Amino acid sequence: MTRYLSFILLGMLVYACTSKHNDNSPQAAFDLSLTRQETDSGRITAEVLFKFSRIGEPRVSPNHKLVVFTVTQYDIPTNQNRTNIFTVPAGGGEVVQLTSGNAHAWHPQWYPDGSRIGFLSDLSGSVQIWEMNIDGTGKHQISIIEGGVNSFSYAPSGDKIWYTHDVQIGKTLSELYPDLPKADVHIATDLMYRHWNHWEDYAYSHIFIATYNGKTITGGTDIMDGEPYDTPLSPYFDDSEIAWGPDGTVLAYTCKKLTGREYALSTNSDIYLYNLSDQSTTNITEGMPGYDKYPVFSPDGQKIAFISMKTPGYESDKARLMVLNRKTGQKRYMTEDFDQNVQSVSWNPDGTALYFISGIHATYQYYTMNIHTGSIRKITDGDHNYTTLALAGATLVGEKMTMSMAPELFTVDIASGKEKQITFINKPIYDHIAMGKVEKRWIKTTDNKDMLTWVIYPPGFDSTKTYPALLYCQGGPQSAVSQFWSYRWNFQMMAAHDYIIVAPNRRGLPTFGQAWNAEISGDYGGQNMKDYFSAIDAIKTEPYIDENRLGAVGASYGGFSIFWIAGHHQKRFKAFIAHCGIYNLESMYAATDETFFVNHDLGGPYWDKQNKTAQRSYATSPHKFVQNWDTPILIITGERDFRIPYTQALEAFGAARLQNIPARLLVFPDETHFVTKPQDAVLWQREFFAWLDQWLKK
Numbered sequence: 001m002t003r004y005l006s007f008i009l010l011g012m013l014v015y016a017c018t019s020k021h022n023d024n025s026p027q028a029a030f031d032l033s034l035t036r037q038e039t040d041s042g043r044i045t046a047e048v049l050f051k052f053s054r055i056g057e058p059r060v061s062p063n064h065k066l067v068v069f070t071v072t073q074y075d076i077p078t079n080q081n082r083t084n085i086f087t088v089p090a091g092g093g094e095v096v097q098l099t100s101g102n103a104h105a106w107h108p109q110w111y112p113d114g115s116r117i118g119f120l121s122d123l124s125g126s127v128q129i130w131e132m133n134i135d136g137t138g139k140h141q142i143s144i145i146e147g148g149v150n151s152f153s154y155a156p157s158g159d160k161i162w163y164t165h166d167v168q169i170g171k172t173l174s175e176l177y178p179d180l181p182k183a184d185v186h187i188a189t190d191l192m193y194r195h196w197n198h199w200e201d202y203a204y205s206h207i208f209i210a211t212y213n214g215k216t217i218t219g220g221t222d223i224m225d226g227e228p229y230d231t232p233l234s235p236y237f238d239d240s241e242i243a244w245g246p247d248g249t250v251l252a253y254t255c256k257k258l259t260g261r262e263y264a265l266s267t268n269s270d271i272y273l274y275n276l277s278d279q280s281t282t283n284i285t286e287g288m289p290g291y292d293k294y295p296v297f298s299p300d301g302q303k304i305a306f307i308s309m310k311t312p313g314y315e316s317d318k319a320r321l322m323v324l325n326r327k328t329g330q331k332r333y334m335t336e337d338f339d340q341n342v343q344s345v346s347w348n349p350d351g352t353a354l355y356f357i358s359g360i361h362a363t364y365q366y367y368t369m370n371i372h373t374g375s376i377r378k379i380t381d382g383d384h385n386y387t388t389l390a391l392a393g394a395t396l397v398g399e400k401m402t403m404s405m406a407p408e409l410f411t412v413d414i415a416s417g418k419e420k421q422i423t424f425i426n427k428p429i430y431d432h433i434a435m436g437k438v439e440k441r442w443i444k445t446t447d448n449k450d451m452l453t454w455v456i457y458p459p460g461f462d463s464t465k466t467y468p469a470l471l472y473c474q475g476g477p478q479s480a481v482s483q484f485w486s487y488r489w490n491f492q493m494m495a496a497h498d499y500i501i502v503a504p505n506r507r508g509l510p511t512f513g514q515a516w517n518a519e520i521s522g523d524y525g526g527q528n529m530k531d532y533f534s535a536i537d538a539i540k541t542e543p544y545i546d547e548n549r550l551g552a553v554g555a556s557y558g559g560f561s562i563f564w565i566a567g568h569h570q571k572r573f574k575a576f577i578a579h580c581g582i583y584n585l586e587s588m589y590a591a592t593d594e595t596f597f598v599n600h601d602l603g604g605p606y607w608d609k610q611n612k613t614a615q616r617s618y619a620t621s622p623h624k625f626v627q628n629w630d631t632p633i634l635i636i637t638g639e640r641d642f643r644i645p646y647t648q649a650l651e652a653f654g655a656a657r658l659q660n661i662p663a664r665l666l667v668f669p670d671e672t673h674f675v676t677k678p679q680d681a682v683l684w685q686r687e688f689f690a691w692l693d694q695w696l697k698k
Contacts, residue, residue, distance in 0.1 A: 043496035046685035053425035062114040098136030155248035170202030190260030196235035197672035252295035316478035359511035434459035436495040473554030473561035506531035525620025555579035567625025575695035585621035632662035638671030
């Protein structure tokens with residue numbers, strides 16, 4: 001359901017930096033400084049959280065000397081954000097701001113010879129491709145594409161560009177009923193009529209290949225002409241699903257060439273090769289029924305590395321590293337003996353090794369593999385997450401974060417694993433804001449397994465005092481409780497409100513082997529729920545935790561967990577918060593967008609009475625135990641959440657109040673599965689802690 005998404009371009013500038021630009025539009029400064037009250041308190045609040053930078057899209061220059069990246073400013077009073085582009089030397093040094101003004105600038109791309117930087121901007125009124133010198137001067141628009149551009153990349157030869165652009169296929173409402181211009185209705189005849197956060201509008205993201213003469217792009221051939229499919233895949237539209245061959249004569253792209261019911265039931269995306277010379281398209285993953293994504297050409301163009309999932313319909317299957325030999329067509333499963341997932345793959349310059357990110361014990365590390373022997377070596381170690389990877393000579397460059405640090409750029413020496421931080425965007429905040437201690441514990445489960453559980457303590461923790469505690473229930477449902485930094489479910493902010501956080505990696509979460517990850521499927525009300533109780537029961541015995549002031553919180557599958565725990569907790573908890581949670585598995589089944597998910601995780605439809613797995617799943621639906629609810633609950637949802645429709649929250653709230661259980665309902669009309677608008681997000685945090693304080697701090 002909620003898959004971790006590191007796409008966000010957005011962040012805030014909270015330090016003085018060099019700015020070189022020639023935008024002629026005025027920029028109204030956002031006041032991002034900490035107030036006297038904030039510095040005196042020394043703790044994270046919702047308002048302070050929006051003064052953190054959000055670094056994104058780091059890309060290394062061809063000569064490995066510079067890293068270009070994005071940063072965005074958020075402004076709570078105006079409910080706005082602003083994205084800009086920066087550079088920093090790969091070895092560390094002065095950060096230089098390249099763009100400014102009221103327009104957004106993002107998606108930076110190095111021209112192949114490193115002489116300039118392409119990027120997307122809405123300065124001219126629509127999103128177009130622009131270029132600038134590496135010092136930020138000489139900005140000029142190079143595309144005029146009606147309807148705008150979604151993403152782009154230069155061919156290695158520099159004379160072509162692929163870009164993605166929305167193409168209308170199928171009639172819009174105004175075309176069906178031109179005499180009813182004010183009519184507003186969604187009409188569906190098949191599934192996938194809505195996806196994640198948008199209704200089907202019969203516009204599809206297509207790849208175009210255009211000629212580039214160094215000043216403007218011309219032409220623009222739609223290589224998916226007439227096809228009702230998206231590339232990159234909806235809903236994330238990740239441009240790393242598209243890759244140029246090293247000589248610029250072939251393009252690899254990911255596409256799920258299915259529609260309607262078939263699309264909703266399947267995860268079968270494939271990788272296609274488009275030959276520019278004869279305009280032919282070949283499916284290179286034919287017969288592989290799961291997700292196949294993220295093609296990366298070897299430096300000589302003879303091999304393609306990609307990520308593949310074996311099981312059809314299982315979005316959280318093992319992410320396998322595959323390498324295709326283009327001459328023989330042979331596919332080699334490189335990580336068959338490696339019980340971990342793989343992401344963010346890159347080749348070394350001579351094609352003898354691969355670099356990638358993989359999760360281990362709720363952290364995400366850099367790894368390298370010898371392409372000939374298949375041997376794997378872990379490069380980094382420690383309690384952190386690396387989320388992006390780029391090669392800069394003998395070092396890797398990427399974003400690193402922890403529960404106590406928002407993402408910053410680091411370099412890592414490939415041979416030694418030695419790290420160096422090269423951006424310090426949030427230092428002015430850390431200078432004034434204290435972080436609580438993060439502790440790793442291994443707890444025995446009811447079936448005698450070891451479960452990693454993070455415990456986060458308030459800043460200035462005093463073991464002679466007693467504190468209320470919160471059990472954190474993770475979403476996903478297959479997403480690790482790793483060393484992530486969140487702008488909503490932020491453990492440090494919870495701890496700053498004088499709560500001790502208990503965050504277990506219960507059954508069904510990755511980075512502990514595929515068997516642990518898979519155990520949740522078909523068993524939503526089973527062992528993983530016992531794991532939650534094991535974690536809180538073990539930690540609440542500490543003398544500094546008041547076991548009479550325990551709460552439990554969670555979103556998505558974590559929200560399901562809260563609804564389920566509410567009917568089974570035997571008075572452990574005094575307050576609950578469920579965000580966008582599943583309450584009724586039966587009404588959820590046919591209302592969610594991606595049917596393959598519920599088919600795999602629940603076992604099938606509720607009407608299949610002969611399906612034992614499905615019937616066991618539906619028998620554990622939280623609504624079947626609502627008669628046992630006895631604890632105050634805050635329920636939150638967004639009306640534009642099409643993954644877990646907001647009616648799930650309405651059902652749960654109605655059931656609570658009809659039983660006279662104290663409850664509060666927040667419905668955000670213009671939010672989705674996530675709450676992202678600044679003022680909505682601040683309101684969310686205020687309601688979150690007001691509810692907990694009301695029931696746990698009396």
